[in-house]
Amino acid sequence: MTGFDETADQWVVTLSCKDRPGIVHKVSGAVVGADGNITELQQFSSQDTGNFFIRLQFATALPQSAIVGQLAPVADELGATWQIDVVGRPLRTLILASKAGHCVQDLLFRTHADQLSVHVPLVLSNHENLRELSDFYHVPFESHYVVPETKADFERRVMQVVEEQGVELVVLARYMQILSPQLCDFLQGRAINIHHSFLPGFKGANPYRQAHARGVKLIGATAHFVTADLDEGPIIEQNVVRVDHADSPRQLMAIGQDIESRTLSQAVRLFSEHRVLLDGVRTIVFQ
Template identity: 45%
Template sequence: MVNAPGTANDGFVLTLDCAESPGIVHSVAEYLLDHGCFIVDIKQFGDQLKGHFFMRVRFVPTGGGPTAGELRDSFAPVAEQWGMNWRLEPQGRRERILVMVSKYGHCLNDLLFRARSGELPVEIVAVVSNHETHKDLVAWHGIPFHHIPVSADTKPAAEAQLLDLVDGYKVELVVLARYMQVLSDRLTSVLTGRAINIHHSFLPSFKGAKPYHQAYERGVKTVGATAHYVNAELDEGPIIAQQVIEVDHSYSAADLVAVGRDAECKALTNAVRWHAEGRIILSGNRTVVLR
């Protein structure tokens, strides 16, 4: 009998991508059948232009409970056969994340609440800031707060300290929740695929500083926010999630900033959730989000 979600065995999630070829789905399904597993949910996408295949499967063992390690060992030959990039994790596993923030705290506050309430499958293990503005808020949640000031002269040392924290806390994902410092090329290289930023604009429009003020000057009819992976190019990383809010000529620049905060929180929350749930696969400078 299959265990219902939320019981002792919520099952596992397998995410994979590889070169497109007939028989991949059959091979994965056959493996799961042979190992007594029931498929709960399956999403897949074949990129015909690039000849690449993407897949996410959530499944539950119907008999005794194998560990994730045992399943990885037994699935490895299948993955090798198809040349897969793949990941297999327990369903509901909480991703260890470190949040970085500057003075604007709405995205941080939203993440803290959703993680605390269990809405997000993450554990916020630490918060890093170049200001002490949110020290008390983070302390109230019982999470370590690290103040790392940054200047042009201290930036290399500050980033080295950050990487020490990433290693020390065994961080799996760094979330830039309105962290208003540009990361160095070296740091973005180390954190490739492991750092998500929220940009307070609907990229690729209005990059850089004060995008809402840029939008106001252009008389836009929508404002939005973009969550994306961080790379060496400022605000050019692979886009994960976007949110849009309709506005009109009566909105001031300050009004656009205010309504944009909701879009920022929602876009960042979605991106963090989808990453933690193994729904995102990087494909060059694009993402495939299997929802």
């Protein structure tokens, strides 16, 4: 919450606290106090938890220190968790990968094409094969051989990169190793995973084969926060696409990879724009 570009003039604030009357008035009052003009505002009062969430963007000519000077006392009074950022500032994002390239490719391409506001200091993989892809996008790449005995080393390297590079988001772009509970805790609320999703769901190996065997008509993907509960973290984004009986398991996998890539990139975009807030085990997504 310190040291951004003092010449910025578009800011985004997210704030959450226990719901009570008058929060919007107080928060918008702080923006008025900072000579700000609100350009986007979304709020939500959760009936489930009694929590209140707000995201607002505003323009002001005043520096960050003046804005914080207005907002901090309000947040304190509300007992709120809050964040301020410059609109459009690229989020420092570490990509974890394994062999599959479709999600990494999609993320790097969109970053390169300015469709995603992230900066990727490193692609860290347990396989070597995506080096050429990373090179093409001028993104540093590092791979380590991961077996049970070296897994702790790899995870320490993840934590080290996060801390040294000030990483704000870790994206598991089809990274196929299960994270240790310690790493899950360390990354809580700042790591996004992607997995295929089916109606109905399937347990166990080779889900595309199972989906084919069951004759499903829709296959999809879910992007969610990483938690110690495997594939059960808060959902950020989901998409599906129609398939039919003639699609082989191999074709289902190709279709599935396509929707995995898109869904993960959408989730990263939403997160990087501070549009994803947590209300217990569910997300509030301010599209």
